Amino acid sequence: MPRFAANLSMMYTEHGFLDRFAAASADGFEAVEYLFPYPYEADELRRRLDDHGLRQVLFNAPPGAWDSGERGIASLPGREAEVRSGTERALEYAAVLGCDQVHVMAGLLPPEATPAQRAAHRDTYLANLARAAEQAAAVDVDLLIEPINGRDMPGYFLHRQADAHAIVQEVGASNLKVQLDLYHCQIVEGDLTTTLRRDLPTGRVGHLQIAGVPDRHEPDRGELDVRHLFDVVDELGFDGWIGCEYIPRAGTSEGLGWLKNYPGLKNYRGERA
Numbered sequence: 498m499p500r501f502a503a504n505l506s507m508m509y510t511e512h513g514f515l516d517r518f519a520a521a522s523a524d525g526f527e528a529v530e531y532l533f534p535y536p537y538e539a540d541e542l543r544r545r546l547d548d549h550g551l552r553q554v555l556f557n558a559p560p561g562a563w564d565s566g567e568r569g570i571a572s573l574p575g576r577e578a579e580v581r582s583g584t585e586r587a588l589e590y591a592a593v594l595g596c597d598q599v600h601v602m603a604g605l606l607p608p609e610a611t612p613a614q615r616a617a618h619r620d621t622y623l624a625n626l627a628r629a630a631e632q633a634a635a636v637d638v639d640l641l642i643e644p645i646n647g648r649d650m651p652g653y654f655l656h657r658q659a660d661a662h663a664i665v666q667e668v669g670a671s672n673l674k675v676q677l678d679l680y681h682c683q684i685v686e687g688d689l690t691t692t693l694r695r696d697l698p699t700g701r702v703g704h705l706q707i708a709g710v711p712d713r714h715e716p717d718r719g720e721l722d723v724r725h726l727f728d729v730v731d732e733l734g735f736d737g738w739i740g741c742e743y744i745p746r747a748g749t750s751e752g753l754g755w756l757k758n759y760p761g762l763k764n765y766r767g768e769r770a
Contacts, residue, residue, distance in 0.1 A: 499727045499735075501756060502528035502554050504706075504742040508749045515545060522549035524750055525757075530555035530740045533563075535586070539593035546594065553596040554738045555641070555676075555704055558629075559583035560602045569602025571629070572622035572654045584629040591638050598703055600641045600676055601629060603654035618654055623668055630670035641703050643676035646684040649713075656685050658692060665701050674703030678742065683710045683721060690729055697733045705730065708743035715743060717755035 503509070503526040509517035515537070521529055527550065534542055534556050546553055561567035561579070570576040570583070580601075587599045603622055606615065626640065633640050644661050645653045655661055661675045677696065679689055686692065696702050707726075709718035716723040730739070745752045 499730050500528065500738050502526065502530045502552075502738045502740045504740050505529050505531040506533075507742055507744050510745075511748060515541070518545040518549045518551055520749070522551055524753055526551070528552040528554045528738055530738075530742070532557050533560070534590050534594070535559065539590045542590075543593050543595075553594040555598045555600060555740060556587075556590070556594075556596060557600045557602060558587040561604065567604065568650055568653060569604040571601050571625045572603040572606075572618040574617055574621045577621070577625060577628075580625045581628060581632070584632050588633060588636055588638060592636060597637060598639045598641055599633065600643055600704075601626065603642065605650075605652040606654055608652065619664075622654065623664065626664070626673060627668050627670065630668060630673045634670065634672045637672075639672045639674055639703050640670075641674050641676040643678055644681055644685065645678070646681045648684060649681075656681075658682060658686065658696060662696065662699070662701055675701050676704045676706065677702050678706040678708075679721070679726065680706065680708035680710055680713060680742070689721070689726060693726070693729050693733060697730070697735050702735070702737070704737050704740065705735070706740040706742045708741075713744050714746045715752045715755055716741070718746070723755065 503521040505514065505517040505521065509520045512520050518529065529551050561570040571580055591597070591599055606618060626642070630640050642655060642661055642664065644656045644658055647653060647656055658675070658677065665673050665675060682692060683689055707716045707723065709716050710720050712719060
């Protein structure tokens with residue numbers, strides 16, 4: 498059955514970040530993900546996980562100058578040393594947190610990028626991912642790459658599922674996988690049922706994420722039939738986690754009706770409808 502992880506960067510923002518672990522656990526989550534752990538000591542985050550019976554299932558490698566608008570550096574020529582050191586830092590956190598998946602963000606293409614520039618970014622991306630995957634394999638961690646829609650993140654290097662899978666196959670590392678965010682995929686490509694049935698059986702998808710389309714609120718708000726999609730995931734035997742990476746409309750706990758009422762949910766500890 499599908500297993501759901503609370504995204505603490507978007508959910509429970511009515512609490513301070515370190516208090517979100519307790520709130521997620523109280524609502525029945527057994528796992529969490531978030532963007533970046535680096536503002537906090539790894540041991541402090543580990544204590545929060547342990548105190549509340551939670552598992553860390555995903556976070557991002559250092560993305561460059563995030564506050565200045567960078568959205569990853571893995572495809573940026575000239576930043577190779579920073580990618581290597583960032584991967585090392587991410588893997589140090591992963592070891593303490595017991596997390597076996599790290600998302601490596603590609604970065605932004607310059608406006609009006611030429612075909613030659615795009616090719617240079619792709620070559621850099623492939624080389625950096627190959628080196629990073631080797632670093633991660635030594636400590637049994639999977640690296641993930643994620644197609645992201647251009648409306649939310651204009652200029653992001655990677656935005657289509659086929660491109661992500663082609664990169665994974667070209668790099669050829671068994672611990673490099675795709676992070677399939679159904680919100681991004683619906684905006685860019687649609688046809689989610691066919692995408693799931695095509696891509697999950699390949700073994701190249703390591704993690705799923707979900708949010709309502711088009712407004713990125715609760716998954717049952719908008720144009721997605723999440724019960725159908727979760728049934729497809731279940732039918733295909735996907736044993737990874739589904740990250741709830743959405744912005745609650747009016748309080749996180751108050752908006753969890755879609756999750757509480759899902760009949761296949763194993764990790765909800767409260768009363769089921």
